[in-house]
Every structure is written in C-alpha cells, then in structure tokens.
Amino acid sequence: MHVHDDPDVESAELAARLSGGDREALAEMYRRWSPLVHTIALRSLGTREDAEDVVQQVFVAAWRGRETLRPDRGSPAAWLVGIAKHRIADVRTQRYRTHRNLQALATEAVTEAAPPGDSDWAERLLLVHELERMGDPRATVLRMAFIEDRTQDEIARALGMPLGTVKSHVRRGLIELRDRLKEVERVSSE
Incomplete structure (x- = not known):
C-alpha cells in the first residue's frame, strides 16, 4: 500500500498544506467535504439557502483560522464539522433574535396602539404577522429596512x-407582502 493511498495520511498532508497557506489545499478540502458540511447544515437548519450560506461561512472561517487546524488532534473533516456546528448555532441564534424582535414589535404595537378597531393598529399587527410568516432571512431584511x-x-x-x-x-x-395584503383586503371586503 502506497502512503498516499491511506486516507488518514492524505488528510494529514492536506491539513498541513492548508495550515501553511496553500489555497489549493482549501479548494481540495472544499471538493471533499463541502457535501458533508452542506448535509449537516441542511438537516440542522431546514433551508437550502441557509445551508449554502453556512457552507460558504465554514470554508471562509477555515481559511482564516487555518493555523488552528491540528492534524494530530483529529481529521480535517472533524475540524470542519466543528466550525459548521458553530455557524449553525449562530444562524439559530439569529433566528431566535429575529423571532423575539418580531414578538416584541407586536407587543409594542399592541401597547402603543389606539383602541381595537383602529385601522393603523390593525395594519401594523398585520404587517408584523406577515413578516413573521415570511421567515428568515427575508423577514429580518425587511424588518431592518422598514422598521429599523x-x-x-x-x-x-x-x-x-x-x-x-x-x-x-x-x-x-415587498412583492410577497403586497400580494398577501391584497389577499387579506380581498377576503375582508367579501
């Protein structure tokens, strides 16, 4: 058996090359392990878009933190999975914050609002509800753009x-919100 036929030795060499700043080593790691990282992220987060973002973030973080890769302490795949778990946790934290902020906004809308029946109050609650239904990251982007x-x-x-x-x-x-609000208007006028 040749030394290069041993996957552990080959992985260790790849890790050493990455630690030394070899960009081709990063490209090879991406070819080998991005499907694994993507699968883990997709199962954890449930959306292809978030999973793709996590894959990109993992490999950017791998390049930036390449000095922390220690082939003697584990495989590069395990190291990448560790980075992925941190990035997945970050996405979940952001989702929680977005949900919490939308809930706070809804509460604020209720406490600051005029008595029930006021159309501004109802529209504000409807907007918050529709943003929450939209899901991330789109809801976060719209909230930041129009509320913040x-x-x-x-x-x-x-x-x-x-x-x-x-x-x-x-x-x-905005197109999605417009369509949803038109639908609500149509139903309420029937």
Missing part, C-alpha cells in the same frame, strides 16, 4: 450578506 430604517448597505454588513442578496430579499419580500 437601515440602508441596504448597512443590512448587508450587519447580516454578512452580499448587497445583491439583500436587494433581492427586499424586492421579493
């Missing part, structure tokens, strides 16, 4: 998303 009054550049930086993705979420989210 942040620019799309600020949102992109805060969420670590490309600006084009933020713009797409705003555009599609």
